[in-house]
Amino acid sequence: MTLGYRPGDGLLHRTHPFTTASLAGAVSVLVFVLPGVLAPWGLVAGLCVLAAVSGLLPVLGTAAAFSAPFWGFLILIHGVFRDDLGTAVVLAGRISAMLTVFLLLLASVHPGRLVDAMLERGAPFGLAYLFGATLQAVPQLQRRAAAILDAQRCRGLRVRGSLVRRARAVIPLAVPLVLGALAEVDERALALEIRGAGSGARRTPLDPPRDGAVGRLVRWFLLAAVTGAVLWRLLS
Amino acid sequence: MARLSSRLLALIPLAVGINLALGKFASATSLPLFLDTVGTVLVAALVGPAAAVVTGLVSQTAFTIVDGKLMWMAFLPVQLGIALYAGLAARYRMFASPLRAVASGLGLGVIAATLSWPISLLLFGGVTASGVTLVTTALTAVGVPLRWAVYGASLSSDLLDKAVTFLLVYVVLEALPRRMAVRFPAADRSRGRA
Numbered sequence: 001m002t003l004g005y006r007p008g009d010g011l012l013h014r015t016h017p018f019t020t021a022s023l024a025g026a027v028s029v030l031v032f033v034l035p036g037v038l039a040p041w042g043l044v045a046g047l048c049v050l051a052a053v054s055g056l057l058p059v060l061g062t063a064a065a066f067s068a069p070f071w072g073f074l075i076l077i078h079g080v081f082r083d084d085l086g087t088a089v090v091l092a093g094r095i096s097a098m099l100t101v102f103l104l105l106l107a108s109v110h111p112g113r114l115v116d117a118m119l120e121r122g123a124p125f126g127l128a129y130l131f132g133a134t135l136q137a138v139p140q141l142q143r144r145a146a147a148i149l150d151a152q153r154c155r156g157l158r159v160r161g162s163l164v165r166r167a168r169a170v171i172p173l174a175v176p177l178v179l180g181a182l183a184e185v186d187e188r189a190l191a192l193e194i195r196g197a198g199s200g201a202r203r204t205p206l207d208p209p210r211d212g213a214v215g216r217l218v219r220w221f222l223l224a225a226v227t228g229a230v231l232w233r234l235l236s
Numbered sequence: 237m238a239r240l241s242s243r244l245l246a247l248i249p250l251a252v253g254i255n256l257a258l259g260k261f262a263s264a265t266s267l268p269l270f271l272d273t274v275g276t277v278l279v280a281a282l283v284g285p286a287a288a289v290v291t292g293l294v295s296q297t298a299f300t301i302v303d304g305k306l307m308w309m310a311f312l313p314v315q316l317g318i319a320l321y322a323g324l325a326a327r328y329r330m331f332a333s334p335l336r337a338v339a340s341g342l343g344l345g346v347i348a349a350t351l352s353w354p355i356s357l358l359l360f361g362g363v364t365a366s367g368v369t370l371v372t373t374a375l376t377a378v379g380v381p382l383r384w385a386v387y388g389a390s391l392s393s394d395l396l397d398k399a400v401t402f403l404l405v406y407v408v409l410e411a412l413p414r415r416m417a418v419r420f421p422a423a424d425r426s427r428g429r430a
Binding site: 003004024028032062066070073074076077078081082087088091094095098099101102103106126129130131133134135136137138140141142144145149159160163166167169170171173174175177178179181182183184185186188189190191192193197198 | 243252258301377
């Protein structure tokens with residue numbers, strides 16, 4: 001399964017991060033606003049074509065694998081128990097479209113490029129830092145949690161077996177993990193001060209993503225499509 | 237966006253990392269808990285509700301990105317509700333004893349379930365493909381109407397999870413060395429020592 005950024009130079013990789021993010025936002029709204037079975041599945045079909053022309057076909061496999069449990073539960077709850085297969089198909093289409101567009105976004109937009117694009121548009125340094133530092137901190141703390149668990153196992157902690165035994169492992173993991181993280185706060189805060197995080201001055205990214213007229217046009221089109229669809233649903 | 241202090245900028249990514257690391261542990265060991273708001277509740281207890289709201293916002297975004305499922309962003313109001321409630325609980329010294337922590341955790345369980353079930357029901361037909369959905373499926377199978385099945389499933393998981401989360405934060409606050417606690421403005425008040 002493919003999750004996360006995949007290097008490449010396809011259509012979506014060349015697109016400005018804001019355009020791809022706008023597409024994800026527009027699809028997420030349109031699947032709920034447009035009525036019927038055809039709309040969400042039509043969007044899924046369109047996203048499959050976009051994945052193919054962008055060289056991101058493996059992402060579709062991940063989207064299908066992520067969607068499958070949802071389809072299973074939807075068919076069971078709505079199709080079997082409530083005898084309403086139509087609702088299950090519509091909801092499955094919505095969820096599949098949202099999963100596919102977001103996985104395409106993750107596969108084609110490197111987080112660093114998105115941060116650069118945000119900084120170029122004048123986003124505060126704090127916002128950009130939170131985004132980047134969080135994505136770095138997550139795997140770092142997951143590795144640390146695994147190391148703490150290994151160390152506690154060496155001291156006799158058992159994390160398998162009954163529910164009570166597994167639940168007992170939470171405190172020996174959580175307390176060192178949290179205290180270790182809190183001990184790191186001062187060091188990180190000092191590093192941020194040295195980098196001038198508190199100055200509020202606007203940062204200039206070294207190599208911001210290029211934004212062309214076509215990208216801007218696509219974003220305006222997406223905004224018009226979403227606004228039009230919402231108004232049409234409200235007035236009809 | 238108001239400018240965040242360097243200390244808060246340093247703390248929030250670590251709190252989000254704690255949310256996701258403990259959430260992954262709970263999921264990997266098949267515990268009937270989420271444990272994915274421990275960092276948010278901790279920030280509420282150490283700094284206050286506003287910082288906890290930012291942590292909740294960043295946490296839900298990070299969780300959505302790491303898990304690759306955009307629909308989790310729909311549950312953002314739940315994270316924000318948890319952050320605000322935890323901030324208020326800390327202000328009223330609810331981490332002063334284990335009993336108070338568990339009681340306020342149970343209160344949060346009711347609030348979290350009440351916030352999450354309409355999102356789950358109206359947007360996704362009650363299906364989130366997690367352990368909660370298994371309970372929803374079982375309740376629907378025995379004839380419980382879908383809306384109550386979704387609420388019952390959310391409530392059963394949230395009550396336990398939030399009580400354990402608050403208890404865990406109480407344990408961490410008790411274990412917090414004095415020299416570390418003084419660096420966080422709300423820590424002593426949350427622990428009932430100010």
